[in-house]
Amino acid sequence: MKREKDFFDCFTEKNLEDRPSFCYKPFYRDGFVMATDLAIMVRAPYHSLQGVYDKSEQPKRIPDFPQQNCDFELPLATIVKTIKSIPEVEEVRVHGLAAECDECDGSGTVEWVYEDSDGEEHRKDFDCPICDGRGKVKTKKYLREWRCIKINDTIFSVRALMKLAKAMDVAGFDAVNIRNMPTGYTPALMCLGDNIEVIIMPCSKESNPIREIKL
Numbered sequence: 078m079k080r081e082k083d084f085f086d087c088f089t090e091k092n093l094e095d096r097p098s099f100c101y102k103p104f105y106r107d108g109f110v111m112a113t114d115l116a117i118m119v120r121a122p123y124h125s126l127q128g129v130y131d132k133s134e135q136p137k138r139i140p141d142f143p144q145q146n147c148d149f150e151l152p153l154a155t156i157v158k159t160i161k162s163i164p165e166v167e168e169v170r171v172h173g174l175a176a177e178c179d180e181c182d183g184s185g186t187v188e189w190v191y192e193d194s195d196g197e198e199h200r201k202d203f204d205c206p207i208c209d210g211r212g213k214v215k216t217k218k219y220l221r222e223w224r225c226i227k228i229n230d231t232i233f234s235v236r237a238l239m240k241l242a243k244a245m246d247v248a249g250f251d252a253v254n255i256r257n258m259p260t261g262y263t264p265a266l267m268c269l270g271d272n273i274e275v276i277i278m279p280c281s282k283e284s285n286p287i288r289e290i291k292l
Contacts, residue, residue, distance in 0.1 A: 078121070078273075079249045081128055087244035088275075090114035098134050105130040106139065117237045118264075119244070121273045142274055143257040143266045149292040151228070151267075152252045156242045159288050160235060163221045176213045181205035185212035227286035231258045231265060231279050241267070241275060255292070 078084060085103040089112050090096050096115065103112040109120040110130045118140065123130070177183035186202045193199065204210030222236040245253060250269045257266035264276035280286075 078126065080247050081126060084244050084248045085110070085112040085119065087240050087247060088112040088114060088117055088119045097136070099136055102134075103128075103130055104135040105132045106135055111135075111139070114240070116234065117240055117275065117277045119273065119275045125272060140264055140276065142276055143259070143264060145256040145266070147255060147258050149229070149255040149258075150252050151255055151290070151292060153242060153245045153250065155290060156238055156245075156253075159226060159290055160221070160239060160242065163224055163235065163287055165221045167219050167221075168216050169219050170215060171217050175217070176215070178205055178208035178212055178214050179217070180207040181212060183212045185210045224288075225280050225284045225286040227289040228255070229258055229290075229292055230260075232282070232284045232286050233265070233277055234280055237277050241277070244275075245269065 089102055090100045100114050103110050105111075105123060108123055110123050110126055110128070111118060111120045113119070113136075120142070178185070181187050185205055185208065187205045188200055189203050191199045191201075205212070208214050222234070222239060224235045225232050226235055226238060227233075241253065245251075248269070253275070254268045255265065256268055257264075259265055259279060262279065262281065264278055267275045267277065269275065
């Protein structure tokens, strides 16, 4: 595999403090090298790789890699084009629960802290400056990676597809073969080359996909 270390690093997550330590780097398990950020996981046979991989830090349970129920080829160019068509940041009108202010969690108030000259803190609740105390907002800014893309009838997060696309580019894969598209909340299975498998957790059916890919 081209750029083996960089490939596995595409599936890890080092920048989020709430991730367990096994999400920081690839690990060895049962004849495979795996890497995951808990939403997407890759595995490749250990005998096909060149690196040395840690056995100590790994999850207690590995999700099942599903059996094949379809066979679609998805070109890297299609993934990249679809992702790039989504604005990096977009102001979106929101309604219902989505309209709750993120700053005050819909309460309309926030706690302000003042430190006086003696170093003592004084706390008091005030109207939230983002929603002016209403607890609701009319619009929110959404980053590209927060959005969703529908592939046939299954919805995936842009963030997961961005990781997949980056890994494909790093390792020189022009297309990924989709071998399992779930009907419920179970992983989808995608394959790169002859022996690299990727599983991705889909988004809920209630998610609102902003783009669609038909295969």
